[in-house]
Each structure stands twice: as C-alpha cells, then as structure tokens.
Amino acid sequence: xxxxxxxxxxxxxxxxxxxxxxxxxxxxxxxxxxxxxxxxxxxxxxxxxxxxxxxxxxxxxxxxxxxxxxxxxxxxxxxxxxxxxxxxxxxxxxxxxxxxxxxxxxxxxxxxxxxxxxxxxxxxxxxxxxxxxxxxxxxxxxxxxxxxxxxxxxxxxxxxxxxxxxxxxxxxxxxxxxxxxxxxxxxxxxx
Numbered sequence: 001x002x003x004x005x006x007x008x009x010x011x012x013x014x015x016x017x018x019x020x021x022x023x024x025x026x027x028x029x030x031x032x033x034x035x036x037x038x039x040x041x042x043x044x045x046x047x048x049x050x051x052x053x054x055x056x057x058x059x060x061x062x063x064x065x066x067x068x069x070x071x072x073x074x075x076x077x078x079x080x081x082x083x084x085x086x087x088x089x090x091x092x093x094x095x096x097x098x099x100x101x102x103x104x105x106x107x108x109x110x111x112x113x114x115x116x117x118x119x120x121x122x123x124x125x126x127x128x129x130x131x132x133x134x135x136x137x138x139x140x141x142x143x144x145x146x147x148x149x150x151x152x153x154x155x156x157x158x159x160x161x162x163x164x165x166x167x168x169x170x171x172x173x174x175x176x177x178x179x180x181x182x183x184x185x186x187x188x189x190x191x
Contacts, residue, residue, distance in 0.1 A: 016084065017048075020112055020113070023102065039092055053125075055075045090102075139158065143155055166185045
C-alpha cells in the first residue's frame with residue numbers, strides 16, 4: 001500500500017513545468033490571467049501550473065501637464081503560462097474564456113519557450129518598474145509642432161531630449177532665424 005502512495009505522489013511531479021505562450025484577445029490579457037487562475041483552482045490542478053505572467057512595463061504619460069505612470073503591455077495579446085503540458089492542462093488553457101490558443105508547435109502540442117527568453121521578459125518588466133519609460137519617444141532631428149505657449153503653431157526640429165525633466169529643446173525659426181526653445185513634452189506634438 002505504501003509503495004502505491006509513493007507512485008501516485010511522484011506521478012504529477014514527473015512532468016516538468018515549462019513556459020508556454022498563450023494567445024489572448026488583445027486588451028484581455030489580465031482577464032485571461034484571472035480566468036486561468038480560477039479554472040486551475042476549480043479543477044484542482046495547482047500542481048500542474050506555476051506562474052502566469054502578463055508582460056507589462058511602466059510608462060510615464062503626461063496628462064494635463066502632470067506626469068502619470070501607467071502600465072503598458074509590451075506583448076499585447078500574449079500571456080506567459082508556466083505549466084506541465086499534458087492533455088488535461090492543455091484543454092484547461094485552450095478552453096479558457098478569451099484564449100485563442102497557444103503560440104508555436106503543433107496544433108495540439110505547443111512548443112515551450114526557453115527559460116532565457118522568459119528571464120529577458122522578466123528583466124524588461126523589472127526595468128520598467130525601476131525606471132519607467134516615457135510613453136512618447138522623441139528623436140533628435142524630428143520635426144514637431146508647438147501646441148501651447150508663446151510659440152503655438154510653430155514647427156521646429158528637436159535638438160535635445162531630456163527624459164528626466166520631460167523637456168525637449170526645439171529649434172524654432174522666428175523671423176528667419178533659428179532659435180532654440182526649451183519646452184515640456186506636453187507642449188509639443190509629432191507632426
């Protein structure tokens with residue numbers, strides 16, 4: 001009897017957990033994560049599943065002249081699931097609401113992604129928390145239009161970008177002469 005117990009406790013642990021990419025409806029990644037957790041708990045399959053990740057990073061947005069940190073998905077439509085792949089776990093994920101399927105591999109046998117790829121994504125998420133990226137990226141030489149302040153409706157080219165202060169130096173032509181003007185990100189827009 002005790003030998004049978006050993007066999008049954010080792011059986012679920014025999015399948016290694018690997019990372020798989022699950023395709024979800026865009027904008028529904030968090031809902032898929034929630035739905036998966038609920039279904040795993042209801043099915044009592046916690047031993048077959050590990051972590052579930054929605055790859056996001058924090059970005060700084062300017063709203064009404066104020067900095068706001070928001071979350072942005074950098075792989076929209078994808079959720080990473082750590083799981084021991086078998087018919088039961090495959091069916092649970094595949095038939096979860098708002099999931100369209102797995103990415104890679106055969107139709108009923110998806111291919112896992114490497115631990116290194118997952119670590120790259122986790123590191124990118126961590127960097128976003130420590131140093132949020134600006135939502136709008138400015139490049140030197142880019143032509144922008146000033147949308148508020150004394151130079152409203154003037155066009156100019158970006159000479160310098162300071163993400164720490166959320167400012168750009170724009171060369172604006174006034175009376176035929178190029179004049180550098182320092183402006184907040186919120187005062188300019190891409191042309």
